Amino acid sequence: MQLKQEIKLQQTLQMTPELQQAIKLLQLSTLELVQEVSVQLQENPALELEDEQEETVAPAAQAAEEPATNLYSASDDLRQAGMTTGEETGAREPESVPASSEEIDFDRLLEKYSEFRPTDEEPRNRSDDDDMPSIESRTGSSETLTEHLLWQLQMGEFSLDEELVAREIIGNLEDDGYLRDEGIQAVMDRTGVSPQLFETVLPRVQRLDPVGVAARDLRECLLVQAQTAFPLDSLLHLVITTCLDEIVGRAASGLAQKLGVPAREVKRVVELIGNLDPKPAKSWNHHEPEYIVPDMEVFRDSDGKIVVDLNESGLPKLRISGFYRSINTRKLERQDRDYIRDKIRSAEWLVRSIYQRQSTMKKVAEAIFNAQSDFLELGEAALRPLKLHDVAQAVDMHESTISRVTTNKYAQTPRGIFELKYFFGSRIKSSDGEDKAGTAIKSRIKALVQGEDRANPLSDQTIVEVLAQEGISIARRTVAKYRQQLGFPSSSDRIKVL
Numbered sequence: 001m002q003l004k005q006e007i008k009l010q011q012t013l014q015m016t017p018e019l020q021q022a023i024k025l026l027q028l029s030t031l032e033l034v035q036e037v038s039v040q041l042q043e044n045p046a047l048e049l050e051d052e053q054e055e056t057v058a059p060a061a062q063a064a065e066e067p068a069t070n071l072y073s074a075s076d077d078l079r080q081a082g083m084t085t086g087e088e089t090g091a092r093e094p095e096s097v098p099a100s101s102e103e104i105d106f107d108r109l110l111e112k113y114s115e116f117r118p119t120d121e122e123p124r125n126r127s128d129d130d131d132m133p134s135i136e137s138r139t140g141s142s143e144t145l146t147e148h149l150l151w152q153l154q155m156g157e158f159s160l161d162e163e164l165v166a167r168e169i170i171g172n173l174e175d176d177g178y179l180r181d182e183g184i185q186a187v188m189d190r191t192g193v194s195p196q197l198f199e200t201v202l203p204r205v206q207r208l209d210p211v212g213v214a215a216r217d218l219r220e221c222l223l224v225q226a227q228t229a230f231p232l233d234s235l236l237h238l239v240i241t242t243c244l245d246e247i248v249g250r251a252a253s254g255l256a257q258k259l260g261v262p263a264r265e266v267k268r269v270v271e272l273i274g275n276l277d278p279k280p281a282k283s284w285n286h287h288e289p290e291y292i293v294p295d296m297e298v299f300r301d302s303d304g305k306i307v308v309d310l311n312e313s314g315l316p317k318l319r320i321s322g323f324y325r326s327i328n329t330r331k332l333e334r335q336d337r338d339y340i341r342d343k344i345r346s347a348e349w350l351v352r353s354i355y356q357r358q359s360t361m362k363k364v365a366e367a368i369f370n371a372q373s374d375f376l377e378l379g380e381a382a383l384r385p386l387k388l389h390d391v392a393q394a395v396d397m398h399e400s401t402i403s404r405v406t407t408n409k410y411a412q413t414p415r416g417i418f419e420l421k422y423f424f425g426s427r428i429k430s431s432d433g434e435d436k437a438g439t440a441i442k443s444r445i446k447a448l449v450q451g452e453d454r455a456n457p458l459s460d461q462t463i464v465e466v467l468a469q470e471g472i473s474i475a476r477r478t479v480a481k482y483r484q485q486l487g488f489p490s491s492s493d494r495i496k497v498l
Contacts, residue, residue: 022353026360027404030295030314033354037316040350046324046343047350050317145177145213145284146170152208158201165193165201169214177213177281178221210280218278219244225276235261239269247273294412295361298369298376306373308365310358311412318351320344360397364405365420367394372423379415381444383437386424441472442482449488457494 028036041047149170158166168191172183179202187193193201205214206224215221223240230236238259239247246255247270256263297309328340368391369375374382388399395402406420425437445463452458458466460479467474488494 021349022356023404025353025357026401027407029408029410030293030311032408033357034314034316037318037350037354040347041316041318044343044347044350046321046340047318047347048321050319145173145281148284149205149208149213153205156204156208158204161193161197162201162204165191165198166205169202169205173214173281175281176279177210177215177284179214179216184216210277210284212277212280221278221280222273222276225280226272229276230272233269233272235259235265236269236272239266240273244273292410292417294417295409296365297412298365299414300376306366306369306376308362308369308411310362312358315354318347318354320347320351360401361405361409363395364391364397364402365409365411367391368406368420368423369411370394375423376414379443381440383423383425383440383443385437388424438482441467441474442486444470444472445479445482446486446488449483449486449494452494454494457491459491 025033025036041049150167153163153166153170165187168187169179169183172186173179174183184198187198202214203224206212206220207228211228212221212225215224219240222244223237226233226236226240239255243255243259256266259266293314294311296311299307299309301307324340324344328337328344332340368386371386371390371394372383374384388402391402392399406424409420410417411420422439425439444467448458448463448466460476460483463479463483464474464476467479483490
């Protein structure tokens with residue numbers, strides 16, 4: 001082994017910060033892009049909005065007439081950026097900003113305010129703002145399930161020990177409102193409560209609003225609700241306690257004979273159970289709605305040509321600050337010059353990257369909808385097989401670029417709002433020689449299940465035979481996979497309970 005130096009020539013691909021930024025912008029949604037632009041506007045002083053008032057630079061003649069004012073304003077802006085001009089080097093800076101000749105008289109201002117401020121006896125003049133929601137409705141926060149339960153706990157008659165245990169039970173509830181084994185063990189460990197006291201406090205918590213919260217399983221949740229709403233219906237309590245699995249499994253044909261009661265009583269009990277809430281905490285799980293802003297609108301023009309119109313309504317229009325461009329032409333210190341040039345270069349690259357993103361997104365969307373042109377009139381049943389490779393060849397780009405462009409990008413079509421990835425699907429052979437898209441097959445399966453006889457639902461094998469008659473060859477396991485993705489249970493579970 002020895003140390004030595006050698007010269008080697010090789011090619012490597014390096015991701016510059018600018019290239020990384022361009023790739024990042026390419027896969028951002030419109031809302032995410034607006035947020036990114038807002039961050040760049042705060043970090044880069046050379047970047048500004050087009051609708052902002054452009055700072056004008058005084059010509060040389062005006063600068064000669066007002067040297068002190070122009071020099072101070074320029075040096076002040078540069079001083080905020082941590083820079084000084086070459087002309088200022090060694091020059092004495094102003095000791096302070098000249099104050100205005102007129103100072104504000106706050107006492108007089110308050111007197112004027114008191115003259116026009118409405119008194120308690122004098123009603124305030126109504127304006128258009130009175131139609132706006134109250135400040136409470138705009139700033140108030142929704143109450144959580146924990147807060148709701150703790151408020152009821154304070155209003156109840158609990159001893160100190162019982163309240164301690166109840167608070168721990170409420171604090172260990174899961175998102176669906178159930179108290180499972182991990183939560184029970186946590187309550188036991190933190191409070192050291194005896195099993196007897198725990199079994200005394202838990203039913204009281206379960207009967208708080210919403211009734212059935214803190215249940216340990218589905219059976220207990222429904223039973224608590226039934227005992228609270230129908231305390232005298234013993235048959236209902238018995239069915240939930242002993243026969244709930246048979247009802248859930250839709251095999252209640254022999255339930256009346258097993259219990260020795262009329263069939264109409266079993267039907268009545270089943271209907272009551274169906275009205276109970278298996279997830280009483282569901283309505284308390286407040287999630288902020290996520291709104292989808294379409295990145296583009298797709299339609300046909302009067303000539304029948306597909307048009308892709310990008311949505312740029314919320315995207316701010318950027319430009320390079322004229323003030324910083326003018327400073328860049330002056331004689332500056334090297335570090336100041338490098339700073340300004342770096343900011344201008346970064347701003348130019350951002351503007352160029354956004355333009356390239358919009359151009360690429362439009363080109364890819366046009367290729368997708370030209371391939372799926374029948375979708376605009378016929379819907380998902382007319383979708384054709386489409387892969388990333390097909391679009392990449394059409395627009396002469398790499399498949400990874402197509403994948404980034406179609407991520408979190410939504411199109412407003414005559415059929416609704418769809419993510420661009422929705423229009424890609426697997427290829428399934430058909431007898432007529434034209435391949436079908438997996439999404440179109442899934443749509444057909446959905447139509448068959450929704451139109452079936454509830455008393456005699458279609459099995460997966462029957463669906464396979466129906467599709468075969470329509471010229472679509474598909475395996476039964478594929479039908480089962482598509483059915484599960486659509487959220488439909490098996491045929492035995494779809495039998496309507498009589």
